[in-house]
Amino acid sequence: MPDLLIELLSEEIPARMQRRAAEDLRKLVTDALVERGCLYEGARAFATPRRLALHVVGLPARQPDVREEKKGPRVGAPEGAIQGFLKSAGLADIGQATVQSDPKKGEFYVAVIEKPGRPTPEVVAEIMPGIIRSFPWPKSMRWGARSAEAGALRWVRPLQSILCTFGPETETPEVVAFEVDGVRAGDVTRGHRFMAPSHFTVRRFEDYEAALHRAFVVLDADRRKEIILADARNLAFARGLELVEDEGLLEEVAGLVEWPTALVGSFDAAFLAIPPEVVRATIRANQKCFVLRDPATGALSNHFILVANIEASDGGGKIVTGNERVVRARLSDARHFWETDQRPLPDYADKAGKPLDQRLAKLRALDIVFHEKLGTQGQRIDRLMALARELAPLVGAQPELAARAAELAKADLVTEMVGEFPEVQGLMGRRYADLQGEHASVAAALEEHYKPQGPSDRVPTDPVSVGVALADKLDTLVGFWAIDEKPTGSKDPYALRRAALGVIRLVLENGLRLRLVDAFAAAVAKLGAVGAAPQGLGADLLSFFHDRLKVYLRDKGARHDLIDAALAAGDGAAQDDLLMIVRRVEALGSFLDSEDGANLLAGYKRAANILRIEEKKDGVGYAEPVDAHLLRDRGLPEERVLAEVLDVAERHAREHVGRDDFEGAMAALAQLRPAVDAFFDKVTVNDPDPALRANRLRLLGRLREATRAVADFSLIGG
Template sequence: MPQLLVELFSEEIPARMQAQAARDLERMVRDRLAAEGFLPEAIKTFAGPRRLTLVAEGLPAAQADRHEERKGPRVGAPDQAIEGFLRSTGLNREQLTEKDGVYFAHLHKPGRPTPEIVAEMIEAIVRGFPWPKSMTWGTGTLRWVRPVHRILCVFDGEVVPFSIDGIASGDLTEGHRFMGARQSFNARDFDAYQDGLARHFVVLDPEERKERIMDAARTLCFARNFELVEDEGLLDEVAGLAEWPTPILGDMDPAFLDLPPEVIRTSMRVHQRYFAVRDPKTGFLVPHFVTVANIEAEDGGKAIASGNARVLSARLNDARFFWEEDKKVRLADRLEKLKGVTFHAKLGSMADRVARIEKLAAELAPFVRDDGQTAAKAVEAARLCKADLVSGMVGEFPELQGVMGGYYAEHEGLDPEVSDAIRDHYKPQGPSDDVPVQAVAATVALADKLDTLISFFGIDEKPTGSRDPYALRRAALGVIRILLQSRTRLPLRTFVSADLLAFFADRLKVLLREQGQRHDLVDAVFALGDDDIVRIVSRVNALDEFLKTEDGANLLAGYKRAVNILKAEEKKGPLPSGEPVDMAGAPPEEAGLINAIGHMEIESGKALAKEDFAAAMRELAALRAPVDAFFDKVLVNSDVAAERENRLRLLAKVRDAMGRVADFGQVTG
């Protein structure tokens, strides 16, 4: 079937916008094609420094005829309503049909040629494209991220004719801005388009550009017995800056290696878009870098490397100045300046925040490690943890907050645990980030994140939908990960409100679901009122393993059967109270379940007291056979009132005993 090829060619598109632009283009084209009754076999988009490209396979040559039955007002409705319906359909009253006292319009829309629909679609998409920032140029009204030069639009080997703000569609595109003898060429299908770009020094696919960068950069480093310091975010960016990416290995002044490695890497990354290089044996940086050029230079990149080295030296000289000046001022002497740094209009200054973190650290420390020293060190680290925000280096490189504080604390000769806590208290900042588990660092990191959560929930700045401007979801996940990895037994309810505790439950569900766990099991455990994350996760894991067994699945079914009977009886009146007894003449299965419940309560209680949740689940498993036998042989709703009441008390006993292990009513399986 025919193929649609579209290229929107412009001045340089910012690298940070390219991936989302490709997704937006695919979504908008897919939605508009679907609205016209088209279901393409495949749609693929590509984004690069100067072009957005889309190819759609399997479109028909023309739209199929469409028939629509549209429901109108009731017969006898006011004339105004009927006339409005007629205007919306383009019919007259005689053309309407009646069914069950309601008017219906039967509309026939003949299909249109696909190129006609495509022309309208592309113009609407271009004019309504959701760029984060856009501009106008010349005398036109079109807004785009950068001035548009060309529009290539070809369907089934033929140009789709249209014009947007004087830019006529065609089959012409161009290759690399500098390389190649002939820049522009014609393309009537995707294969010719992609091959033509490659001949004119353009790699269309961003994933291919990334592979090209990494392969060449690793090879350059390997040839010198070095190792590339890989950086996925930087790779994404440089792949969006060069159409023909060409890595070049450059040299830097070895004297700069006495700077903290994070400073060197950040300066390279932020200012110059360079990759750092290290010695694979020691892990230390070496005086080299990899830059990604957009051309293949005749001299092999020597001039480019030399020029970039000079620029890097200037940047690192600035960094050295900040480093040396910052070391002259103690962290404690910077605290006064935090009073002039606003944290949030409703939450005070950064100094106010530090005071809250310091207080929290003192309260949290005994739960992390109650040894008499952790609290004092954690309080000291908490007091100094934000001091580097007013340093010159962090002013230049905000990404280094915490990291530089750790270096400055180390330079002052502070306790290593304090220095490490200052450095790591922002961690974890993402799902792949390390978690601080050393006691002082874990304490300060918990205090920092809990203060963020408590403070913003306190002023009702909670996440809504996809909106989370203060990264509270990330903070809650950070607290959970620290508690789990440090095995800290923290009673959350002591520190947080009910709505914040529910927020933690939701975040825990997300974390466990990502690990393949069922969210309903988290509900089943949280319903017990527990607020110890470590214990909750242990219970959830044990419950999950139990329910995967045949005994667990069958006992759950028995539990739900018992609960359903009890609910039905509760509608008739209060359930009988008291303990079930072994009644004379009762079936042996009834007595067997009474004995089994009594034994299970004792043994599971011992297991729960020791937090041996696996053992508690094994005790539950022993109930499976007695419960099955009871429901198989015993009639709960006996005609004898005493028997019926005793059996209802027994079912309530089953429900309550199992409920001390988990709320099985929350389990959906």
């Protein structure tokens, strides 16, 4: 079957946009083809700095023919209805319609409309101009003499050529002819901008990919990444060094070059006195280069890997020299910032003694705004200090250390180093705190209070770090909730979902017993005049945490129905104690995986179904106590046993829950299983005697209530 090849060649596409653009091109084209009946076997999209390409395999040569029956009015209908039908069906007179008979509706007209399928190249030519004109680039531009005209093409960068061919493997493919803003589709493209700028003709994908490679273009981005990584590792190994791998940088560099050529540069070893994170940030951010380290010590080397987009005639000597010159200048700046930050600030030397304290005084004096409705950074620091001091005993930290760490946590925001390299925020605070002799836990908290910043980020374990991290995230959440800036749909500009996940991971992975509602109240109290908490803030925010907890646990493999069941437990348990919720879910899962648990759940479901039907029919609930006299005098042995076991099992389950022993609570419920099985085997619930029937339904109500001591079994599937 024929294949389709499309290439859109332009000026350089930003690296961050390339993968998404390739996927958008694949989806837009294939969706449009399928919508028109052109089904395909496979499609793959590619992106380089200068081109988007799409290869669609196994397309039909033409659309399938379409036969459609259009039902019209009854025979003998008014002339107006007849004429409307003829017009909509495209018929010249009613004689071209057929007459069909329906036993109920009588005879009516039917038009049979047959539409022959068009050749696939015509379909492609029809859809491509619209796709190109409406392509969803995050940012686009207009250019040239026609840029001011209405409807002028917008593209990420000036579009230079379009390649579009269609045909089977055994024949010469045809050019799909269409035009977009003066750019006409053809079968010609170009290779590398400098090493192979000449045009060449392309027949199909195999020719295209091979010809590009001969023209110094590696089409596949993943292949470019493999080449860069392998060459960088080999160059490092040859010098007895090790590549510091960086997936984000590797992805970006692969989007900057069409013909990756790895080279090694170096800088003065004296610059290694700068913190290694700053050296790496400088080389990475400014030159898109990879740093190397000594595999024996782990210390950074004064060598780096750069990736050129050309095989230079001098072996890359001039390219390396140019990069070394820029790296040297940037590292000189970084060393200046590093040294400057350690000197006293003349304007604040009399207000605070140590460098970080002086930076803090500067931050307060500048009145840097945290948020217009939540005050300045200085006001926020005061809140963090008070909240960290209050949370410290709950996480095992010394209150004064936690308050000191919170006081200095944002001081590095006004350092020269963070001003130039924002990505080392927190890290530089820790470095400067170590230099001025702060307690080790205080220094660590200056870096770690930002953590965890995502599901794979490390969770701090030092109690001071944990306390300040919780204070930072809770102040953020409560503050933005108080001013009604909550996440909506896919929008979360203040990363509040990430902050909530951070609190969840801090609590669970450190095994903390923290009542969230009390923590919210403490954070609200610190807002003071900055913000007034709306009514219901705590409940609303707790619901948000429950949603985040469900996501977190589902990612860990927990069943969503067990989470809901544990959260809906009817034992009056604290639903803001995350650690206990998780332990309850784990115990519930283990219990239901056992034979006793599975059978008890089945018995509960049977009881609940009976109660639901009978309560709806009777219009009453059966939650009142069982009539003990009726049970003793007229009840069957199996229902008397079930009543006795229910009293004991429920009491024991609640006692175990009260001690946070959820495994013990599940074991207590497991004692119900034989009695429940025997009850349903021997007892007729809907007895002809109304009194016996009602008493047995109340007994099933007791079973329903007893299980709620540990979870709401009605929410459990199965």
